[in-house]
Amino acid sequence: MRAYVIGNVAIDETISVLSMPEAGASILGREETRDLGGKGANQAVVMGRTGLSTTLVAAVGEDFRAQTIRDQLAGEAVDARLVGHSNRSSDFSIIFTTPDGENAIVTTTASAEALTLAEALAPLKDAAAGDLVVLQGNLSESVTRGILAEARRRGLTTAFNPSPLRPYFAELWPLIDIAFLNKGEAESLTGSSGETALHRLAEAGVAQTVLTLGGAGAILASGSQVLTTVAALATEVVDTTGAGDTFMAVALASAALRGTTLDTRAVRHATAAAAITVSRRGTRSAFPSKAELTGILAGE
Known part of the structure; x- marks a missing residue:
């Protein structure tokens, strides 16, 4: 099985502040890290480190950030299909922590919104039924809809994280097999919370849903049936950047590597991996290493 992660890639610049700035305020901060980021790249890097065959499809500009992105991805177990757009700036994030x-x-x-449907679908020519197509919320509406429709037509398994939120996401559920949402995303897209939100997603056609609740853990549902609730692991929280991406990537990879659908074991593995990410600063540099993930995936 192969995972095709189609999304964004960026350079993350993390600035440490004592408190979040308010409108009109000028505050002091300290640069903590400059790292590879972007939700698509984050998920692909973590999946690659689990040992799952992973392809990343993303757009970049032709600038200094693009070269940094290429250099950092070269050190990861990811087949990076980066599409260059000369008239765009490579994407970047400013993170206040x-x-x-x-x-x-x-x-x-x-750059993410410049990715065309043809560019996004090109690597899928080699995909086989049952392979994973993993999406987030950074691509344009037409490309997101087009990828999901083509994946469904070809019998590929679709996994979706609706972040950052877009109003039309609630229309996509019939095309999505697996959804990963946090509490705020679930409430915005279903108008409900907790198990009621899970029921509404099941009614809309989502086969499996993981609702993440931060320090309160995560809930896995298959259809409208709650399969498991897994508590978060106690750990010192240093930086939550990338924790959700780590969780989603490891949950999907754990199940895929064992040839099964999402289960309690996959959610436990994801919880353990996310606990490592939040205990470190940065994005890619905070993710569990290949050795750490091997140890996690060997456990129950």
Whole structure:
């Protein structure tokens, strides 16, 4: 099985601040890290480190950030299909992080939104039925809809993380097999919370849903039936950047590598991996290593 992660790639610049800036305020900060990021790249890198065959499809500009992106991906177990757009700037994120580990992120999407449907679908010519197509919310509406429709037509398994939120996402559920949402995303897209939100997603056609609740853990549902609730692991929270991407990537990879649908074991593996990510600063540099993930995936 192969995972095709079609999304964005960016350079993350993390700035440590004592508190989040308010409108009109000028505050002092300290640059903590400059790292590879973007939700698509994050998920692909973590999947590659689990040992799952992974292809990343993303657009970049032709600038200094693009070269940094290429250099950092070259060190990962990812087949990076980067599409260059000479008239665009490579995407980047400014991440404000506070001493308690919380963050606020501003991300540019010029390159991600420039990816055309033809460019996005080109690597799928080699995909086989049952392979994973993994999407997030950074691509244009037409490309997102087109990828999901083509994946469904070809019998590929679709996994979707609706972040950053877009109003039309609620129309996509019939094309999605697996959804990963946090509490806020679930409430925005279903008008409900907790198990009620899971029931509404099942009614809309989603086969499996994972609802992440931060420190309160995660809930896995198959259709409208709750399969498991897994508690978060106690750990020192240093920086939550990329934790959700780590969770989603490891949950999908755990199940795929064992040839099964999402189960309690996959969610436990994802929870353990996310606990490592939040205990470190940065994005790619905070992700569990290949050795750490091998150890996690060997456990129950």
